[in-house]
Amino acid sequence: MGHDVDATITRVYRDEWSRVVAGLARRFGDLDIAEESAAEAFATAIARWPADGIPPNPGAWITTTANRKAIDRLRREARRDELQQEALMLTDDSPAEPVGAVDDDRLRLVFTCCHPALSMEARVALTLRIVGGLTVAEIAHAFLVQETTMGQRITRAKAKIKAAKIPYRLPEGEELPARVEGVLAVLYLVFNEGYLASGAADDPVRRDLTGEAIRLTRLVRALLRAGSPEHGAATGLLALMLLTEARTDARVSGDGELVRLDEQDRARWDRALIDEGLALVGERIDAPDMPRSPALDPAAARGDGALGRYEILARINAVHVRAAHARDTDWSQIVALYGLLERVEPSPIVTLNKAVAVSEFDSPEVALAMVERLGDPLDGYHAFHATRAELLRRVGRPGDAAAAYDRAIALAGNTAEVTHLTRRRAEVAAAGSSAEQRDVSRSSVSSPSHP
Structure with missing residues (x-):
């Protein structure tokens, strides 16, 4: 019971x-x-x-x-x-006054938490807590900050909303576009937390969060004028979410281990979500000879001729899902798209992801050199150490790879990811041990003093 x-x-x-x-x-x-x-x-x-x-x-x-x-x-x-x-007045059962074009309490709450009077960090953190229901520890993990720091940030944000009497409503008219960027950033982080949940003991994927992020993104997109930059950004984010969500069933094995993209059973991908996501991106899954320009041409994204962050990420995911097998992935497109993203929104994490693509398109040695330069800003980020471990493994440095795996395992908060990293670490340790035994054996055979 x-x-x-x-x-x-x-x-x-x-x-x-x-x-x-x-x-x-x-x-x-x-x-x-x-x-x-x-x-x-x-x-x-x-x-x-x-x-x-x-x-x-x-x-x-x-x-x-x-x-x-x-x-x-x-x-x-x-x-x-x-x-x-x-x-x-709490006993008054009279109908509430109209609250906006979309009658959805949670969407209004998102816009309240994302008011421009708050810093971007506070908006995202507050919404993850109030709307997403994440713990302060989980949000701190997502932001790579201390739990006490995050708790203070959320407390101050709520106090500011109360002191400034920020209204609980959807913005209207010219106010709406200015508010969208913060809302989309929040919804993206809510989705990411659900897609690879931190601190989840029994459920490494939280589809309640990914589903809610998708639902709210649809509503935000419906509020915006078609053809506007904000509508393009919302469309890109929705496409990104759909193309990512489509792979969920193949991402965790029956044993609760994270399955890498190149090892996933693509027959388990959700084709309906892929079709919808590709339609938003402007791709066609039934045209294998489709020219590459829609993924790379900024003018193909929206009327103002500029690709935004979410649109680029959606196109990267479109390249992945269009490949029938991992070996068919067009890594040249992905490297080019990450290069574009570095110009639009430069960050160490973007460069880290680009390095993964470079390792496939060029070589793990070139990628490792890129990754090594990111150590200072990303030392507390588990994916940095996991990526470095994989590259060290591929270039034949098992001892260094094992140490990097250890650091990644210590920092990772998702059970499926920890299980995967632990297995990879055991494999590299076993490979290193076998290599040492072979070296000892060869040394003994060639030694003049051997009987």
Whole structure:
């Protein structure tokens, strides 16, 4: 019974957290009240459900309990006329005023958390916490910062929203395009956290997060004027998400190990998602002789003639999914696209990904030289050490590769990835041991003192 209750609470938390918090935020207009009341409702479920049993509709139970917690809190804290009046209004069942073109609590909550009054780092972190339901530790891992630093960042962001009386609504008119960049950045990080969940003991892929990120990105795209740069960016991000999500079923083995792209069973990829993603990119999967220009020509992206970050990443993924087998991948296109991305948005992580493509298109030696130059900015990033380990392995340096694997394993937070890295580390250690034994054997045979 206890395991069933725990599993149900975990599932309900993932399915309902953002909806409950968003509904509370709309009703009470306070993120602290919304988050803390939702958390109290789940804490009550943990205390009561093992004895009382799982309610017939767990999501509705959580929603009702959270609303009661919020009302109780406001009544306790109603020390000023404004709060007293607010508490009295909580019993008003009259219809709410119109809230915007898209009636979706979670989308409005995203735009509130991504208000330009907040720094970009605060917007992303706050939305991952409030909308995505990620822990502070998980968000800190995504940002490569200390947990205490991230906690302070989120607390300050909520305080600023309250002090500035930032409205809980969708922006309108000319205000909307200026707000989109921050929202898309948030949705991309929510998707990434779901695609390779940090700290996930039993579920290395959180499809609740990837699905919610895709759903909200569709809504954001629908708000924007077709042909505008913002619409192009939203289209690129949606395509990127779809093409990435299409590979999910093939990414984790039955033993819970991450499966590399070149080893995945491509028959398990979701063709419907691929077709939709390629249509957004402007590719055609049924045309193997298609010219390469749509992937590389910036003018093919949108009317202003400039490819953005998400559009380039979508095109990189389009190259991958168009290859029937890993050996058919056109690495020259991928290297060129990463070069374009370096000009649009230079960062050590972009260069790291480019190095992986260079290792396939050129040589692991050239790629390793690129990676070694990234050690200072990426020393705390597990993917840097994993990439370096693979390249060291390929250039015949098993001892150095094993040390790099150790560092990657220590930093990785995803169970499937840790399992994969542990196996690769064991393989390189075994290979190194065998090589040493062969060296000893050859040395003994050739030694003049050998009997």
